[in-house]
Every structure is written in structure tokens, then in C-alpha cells.
Amino acid sequence: MKRIAIFMTAALLSTACVFNATAAGPKSEPVSTEMNDFEPATFNKANWTNGSMFNCGWRPDHVTFKNGIMSLTLTNEESHGRPYTSGEYRTNNRCGYGTFEVRMKAAKGDGIVSSFFTYTGPSNGDPWDEIDFEVLGKDTTKIQLNYYVNGQGNHEKMIDLGFDASEDFHVYKFVWTKGKIEWYVDGKLVHTVKGSGLPTHPQQIMVNLWPGIGVDNWLKPFTYDGPKVAQYDYIKYTPEGK
Numbered sequence: 001m002k003r004i005a006i007f008m009t010a011a012l013l014s015t016a017c018v019f020n021a022t023a024a025g026p027k028s029e030p031v032s033t034e035m036n037d038f039e040p041a042t043f044n045k046a047n048w049t050n051g052s053m054f055n056c057g058w059r060p061d062h063v064t065f066k067n068g069i070m071s072l073t074l075t076n077e078e079s080h081g082r083p084y085t086s087g088e089y090r091t092n093n094r095c096g097y098g099t100f101e102v103r104m105k106a107a108k109g110d111g112i113v114s115s116f117f118t119y120t121g122p123s124n125g126d127p128w129d130e131i132d133f134e135v136l137g138k139d140t141t142k143i144q145l146n147y148y149v150n151g152q153g154n155h156e157k158m159i160d161l162g163f164d165a166s167e168d169f170h171v172y173k174f175v176w177t178k179g180k181i182e183w184y185v186d187g188k189l190v191h192t193v194k195g196s197g198l199p200t201h202p203q204q205i206m207v208n209l210w211p212g213i214g215v216d217n218w219l220k221p222f223t224y225d226g227p228k229v230a231q232y233d234y235i236k237y238t239p240e241g242k
Contacts (some may be wrong), residue, residue: 034234035070044210046087046088049080053212055222062087074112074228084224086209089232094120094202101173102207103233106135106165110212111222113137113232116172120204129199131181133172137228138220140166143186145183145191149199159183159190169233177240185217187242207232 038045045060057079064071064087072087079085095118105223106114114135121128130148145157163170173184181198183191211222211231 056084058088088208090206107228110220
């Protein structure tokens with residue numbers, strides 16, 4: 001599914017990535033973040049909304065921490081002109097080539113998406129590059145992989161997980177190097193792409209939960225039947241060569 005471009009301001013992580021405007025990796029620093037509490041000097045809880053297919057606003061009070069777990073909660077409160085409110089969390093700086101990893105438990109329900117991805121675009125002075133893990137709430141036994149180069153997506157790959165991603169935490173990781181992306185689930189390689197037409201720009205690390213509108217063929221129609229929660233145990237990033 002081709003998603004709407006994401007335009008954003010600052011954001012996340014304690015041993016943060018280092019922005020390098022000219023290349024995708026050599027100056028990035030490692031990240032290892034346990035979800036014990038919000039660190040406002042280095043993390044951002046989003047307070048905005050996105051394109052028309054995102055039927056929510058993201059608000060800081062919908063990103064919470066308890067017992068080492070970060071929760072993103074979707075509710076039926078109005079926010080930023082949208083009928084629903086949810087949470088989005090992201091890095092301030094951009095990270096280059098390396099290994100990106102999260103341990104997460106997805107939300108279940110038609111019409112929603114729980115995500116772990118990297119992004120850069122016009123708000124950073126870059127073309128739109130992106131690498132995705134997306135759990136579609138309509139079938140949480142699968143995960144959708146994708147990537148964008150200069151705003152061009154349509155590289156979706158649906159993976160059968162062999163488990164229900166909404167029932168427990170699992171580890172989702174991708175390794176991004178020049179000319180190759182490898183996606184892993186619980187340490188198992190599930191998909192590889194190679195070639196020159198891959199993302200090259202340093203990207204922010206992002207996680208969010210959102211309900212769709214106008215994309216019923218992709219997500220199924222969303223009907224609110226109570227709060228939905230996606231949970232995150234940690235986010236890690238290791239630069240290439242470290």
C-alpha cells in the first residue's frame with residue numbers, strides 16, 4: 001500500500017544517532033533504549049496529525065511508560081481535527097546504515113496499523129526514504145514489509161509469522177547496508193532485497209499506532225470498539241561496522 005508522505009519535526013533516543021548530511025552511515029552512534037521513562041531531552045512524543053489516510057491525531061499523553069514498557073494507546077478522543085487520538089514516538093536525529101531492532105507487541109483490530117520504521121523526507125531537506133515493519137490489525141499473524149526511495153514505494157512483502165503478533169512480544173529487526181536490506185523476525189531472516197534502487201539517506205527511527213480511513217481494501221474498515229494498545233519493550237540501533 002502506498003502511504004502518504006510523512007512531514008514532521010524533531011524526535012528520540014538516549015545514545016542518539018548522529019545526523020550526517022552527506023552519507024548514510026559512518027558518523028552514526030549506537031542506540032540502546034529501554035522503555036523505563038520518557039527522556040524529554042532526547043525523545044519526542046508526537047503532537048500532530050498526518051495525511052488524509054491517517055484518521056487520528058497523535059498526542060503526547062497517548063505515549064506512556066510503565067514497568068519498562070512503552071504503550072501507544074488509540075482512543076476515540078478528537079485530536080488535531082481527527083475523530084481519534086493515538087501515540088507516535090520517534091528519534092530526533094537520523095541514523096545511517098546499520099541494524100535496527102525493536103521488541104514489540106502489536107494491537108489487534110480491523111483498520112489499524114502498529115509500526116516500526118525509519119523515515120526521512122522534505123522536512124529534513126531530503127527525498128522521502130523509508131524502511132518499514134507494519135502489523136495490520138486485521139490479521140496479526142502476518143507482517144508487511146516495505147521500503148520507499150524518493151517517495152516511490154510499492155515494494156510490499158507480506159510475511160506469515162507463524163504466531164499472533166498481538167499476543168506476545170517478538171523481535172523485529174532489519175539490517176540496512178549499501179545495496180541491501182534484510183528483514184528478520186525473532187532472529188530468522190524473512191526477506192532480502194538487493195540492488196542500487198534502495199534508500200540511501202539517514203533516517204529517523206519511528207513507532208506509531210493509527211487507524212486508517214479511505215484504505216478499506218488494505219486495512220479493512222475501522223470501527224471503534226474500545227482502546228487499542230501497541231507496546232514496545234526496547235528500540236536498538238547499531239551502526240554498520242560496530
